[in-house]
Amino acid sequence: MIELLQQLTFLERGIIAGLIIGLICPVIGSFLLVRRMTIISEGLSHITLTGIAAGVFLSQSVVYLGFINPLYTGLLFSLAGSLLVEKLRQIYKHFQELAIPIILSSGIGLSAILISVTPSNTTEWFNFLFGSIVTVSLADLGFIFFTGVIMLVLLGMFYKELLSISFDQEFAATSGISVRKMNFLFAVLIALVISMSMKVIGILLVGAMVTLPVAASIQFAKSFRQVVLIGILIGELSVLGGVMLSIYLNIATGGMIVVTGVFLLILTMLIKKITRYTSGFRLSQS
Amino acid sequence: MNTHTNTPAVEIENLSFAYRNQNVLEDISLKVPHGSFLGLVGPNGSGKSTLIKCILGLLTPDKGAVKLNGVPVKKFDKWSEIGFVSQKANSFNSGFPATVFEVVSMGLYGKVGLFRFLRKKHKEKVREAIAQVGMEDYTQANIGQLSGGQQQRVFIARALVSDPAILILDEPTVGVDAKSVSNFYTMLRELNNEKGMTLILVTHDIGAMSEYVTDVACLNKCLHFHGDKHVFEDNKEEMMTAMYGHEVNLLEHNHDHGHHHHHHDHDDAGRGQE
Ligand SMILES: Nc1ncnc2c1ncn2[C@@H]1O[C@H](COP(=O)(O)OP(=O)(O)OP(=O)(O)O)[C@@H](O)[C@H]1O
Ligand SMILES: [Mg+2]
Numbered sequence: 045m046i047e048l049l050q051q052l053t054f055l056e057r058g059i060i061a062g063l064i065i066g067l068i069c070p071v072i073g074s075f076l077l078v079r080r081m082t083i084i085s086e087g088l089s090h091i092t093l094t095g096i097a098a099g100v101f102l103s104q105s106v107v108y109l110g111f112i113n114p115l116y117t118g119l120l121f122s123l124a125g126s127l128l129v130e131k132l133r134q135i136y137k138h139f140q141e142l143a144i145p146i147i148l149s150s151g152i153g154l155s156a157i158l159i160s161v162t163p164s165n166t167t168e169w170f171n172f173l174f175g176s177i178v179t180v181s182l183a184d185l186g187f188i189f190f191t192g193v194i195m196l197v198l199l200g201m202f203y204k205e206l207l208s209i210s211f212d213q214e215f216a217a218t219s220g221i222s223v224r225k226m227n228f229l230f231a232v233l234i235a236l237v238i239s240m241s242m243k244v245i246g247i248l249l250v251g252a253m254v255t256l257p258v259a260a261s262i263q264f265a266k267s268f269r270q271v272v273l274i275g276i277l278i279g280e281l282s283v284l285g286g287v288m289l290s291i292y293l294n295i296a297t298g299g300m301i302v303v304t305g306v307f308l309l310i311l312t313m314l315i316k317k318i319t320r321y322t323s324g325f326r327l328s329q330s
Numbered sequence: 331m332n333t334h335t336n337t338p339a340v341e342i343e344n345l346s347f348a349y350r351n352q353n354v355l356e357d358i359s360l361k362v363p364h365g366s367f368l369g370l371v372g373p374n375g376s377g378k379s380t381l382i383k384c385i386l387g388l389l390t391p392d393k394g395a396v397k398l399n400g401v402p403v404k405k406f407d408k409w410s411e412i413g414f415v416s417q418k419a420n421s422f423n424s425g426f427p428a429t430v431f432e433v434v435s436m437g438l439y440g441k442v443g444l445f446r447f448l449r450k451k452h453k454e455k456v457r458e459a460i461a462q463v464g465m466e467d468y469t470q471a472n473i474g475q476l477s478g479g480q481q482q483r484v485f486i487a488r489a490l491v492s493d494p495a496i497l498i499l500d501e502p503t504v505g506v507d508a509k510s511v512s513n514f515y516t517m518l519r520e521l522n523n524e525k526g527m528t529l530i531l532v533t534h535d536i537g538a539m540s541e542y543v544t545d546v547a548c549l550n551k552c553l554h555f556h557g558d559k560h561v562f563e564d565n566k567e568e569m570m571t572a573m574y575g576h577e578v579n580l581l582e583h584n585h586d587h588g589h590h591h592h593h594h595d596h597d598d599a600g601r602g603q604e
Contacts, residue, residue, distance in 0.1 A: 080423065204436075204442065207428075207432075208436045208439050211428060212422055212436070214388060215416065215488070217386075217387070219437065220410065221440065266470065267427060267428060267429040270427070
């Protein structure tokens with residue numbers, strides 16, 4: 045396995061990483077969508093930035109901490125942030141969206157401080173912010189692969205439970221599902237998806253990967269299952285299209301993936317409009 | 331199902347509950363034996379839904395205890411034996427992309443277990459429950475695009491699908507048309523008679539209800555009456571004044587605190603009184 049991974053070219057590594065992300069982001073996105081929480085990905089990505097900044101700062105300024113990989117400090121902050129959001133949502137029961145700006149502004153504030161005290165070049169930050177496929181190292185791919193596998197297992201195990209509490213928490217509780225444990229699990233999953241995606245897509249663009257594919261799929265989906273499946277299809281298409289274009293045009297990968305996603309979203313909107321128009325036409329004919 | 335054991339299906343002992351500092355339930359004790367069909371009545375804001383939530387462990391009482399099949403509700407884990415239709419069942423996000431089939435399936439999730447997806451027999455069960463409430467033509471329809479009464483039927487199917495031994499219904503027929511309501515009551519009576527299902531039904535439709543139930547409980551903060559429905563029928567006038575007489579005070583009390591929860595009118599209850 046490891047050997048196989050080592051033989052990959054940087055491009056293949058990037059594409060595999062992208063495909064894993066394109067698979068998982070829309071699944072998490074589907075649950076966020078029905079819970080009306082897609083915006084959470086924005087808040088968490090900014091707190092992840094704080095974690096990365098902290099990682100870079102520590103590895104550069106404390107000699108014996110030089111081994112720190114900013115991805116892991118990013119994950120740590122993202123986990124803490126996600127649990128904090130869950131806590132804030134409980135405190136502000138009737139104003140749950142308040143949690144996001146609170147987390148988001150704290151995240152950016154702290155990041156600004158940490159970045160300003162860290163001597164580091166701008167390309168590095170640029171890659172973190174907007175994603176880059178050529179910088180996906182073997183270690184990064186390993187990180188993406190293993191978090192991906194863990195998430196797929198967790199999603200497979202708790203798909204039903206997550207769906208049930210997303211639809212109706214009260215009923216879920218009376219069917220024996222522990223709402224508290226599931227919300228905790230879900231918070232962990234969101235944190236994982238954010239830190240997993242950021243190397244390829246970039247911190248500022250992770251939210252798009254979680255949101256765009258399901259925004260497109262919800263237009264056609266008749267069931268939750270379809271939201272997930274069509275979402276995955278569109279997610280993978282965005283990744284493949286984006287990666288191809290970014291290599292071909294030598295442009296930031298994350299940006300290209302997102303632009304492809306937006307393009308697909310607009311396309312689905314048009315298709316929907318046209319099918320509605322023609323079926324309406326048929327109706328008025330008969 | 332456990333009709334022959336002596337442990338009651340639901341047992342409430344000296345239960346009191348307050349939202350912040352507003353006492354809603356005071357010293358309620360109630361046993362619901364297996365195989366009985368209890369109608370729970372009382373004016374708006376009398377604490378019926380609160381009591382139901384305490385029974386289901388959704389709220390934790392300040393005093394007293396609730397046992398399901400003899401097991402304290404906090405430790406109870408056989409949730410597939412309990413079916414529940416909430417009063418606010420159709421307050422879900424109406425854009426939710428779920429089909430009737432998916433929603434009714436949720437009633438089986440407690441039974442199916444981790445990892446496993448619905449197998450053939452489960453899917454069969456889901457279809458059966460959908461047919462039981464007469465929604466078979468809408469199996470693949472989107473839940474948000476149904477009428478209020480149709481949605482309510484779907485939620486009833488979701489509660490029935492796991493073949494619960496105890497079925498708890500909080501005003502399940504709000505928005506369901508008159509003919510379907512009487513079909514529904516008949517179905518409940520059959521479940522009660524033939525399968526020995528224990529039922530607790532919260533309703534304002536006192537007239538219709540008393541044709542079907544075996545026992546009645548009258549609640550208004552305290553339990554004013556609990557017993558055989560014939561006893562209730564014979565003393566209906568008294569019960570009503572006892573229960574609804576308090577309501578005037580209760581409403582004024584609510585006004586003072588700015589809590590005013592009135593979604594239902596009293597027509598049904600009023601008719602029962604005449
Ligand atoms: N979430 C809540 N927070 C605070 N007070 C509440 C809450 N829910 C209910 N109450 C109060 O508790 C009292 C009982 O409410 P409950 O919903 O149990 O009444 P009910 O008997 O079910 O009424 P209805 O017939 O209208 O359904 C009411 O006075 C209400 O104001
Ligand atoms: Mg109620």
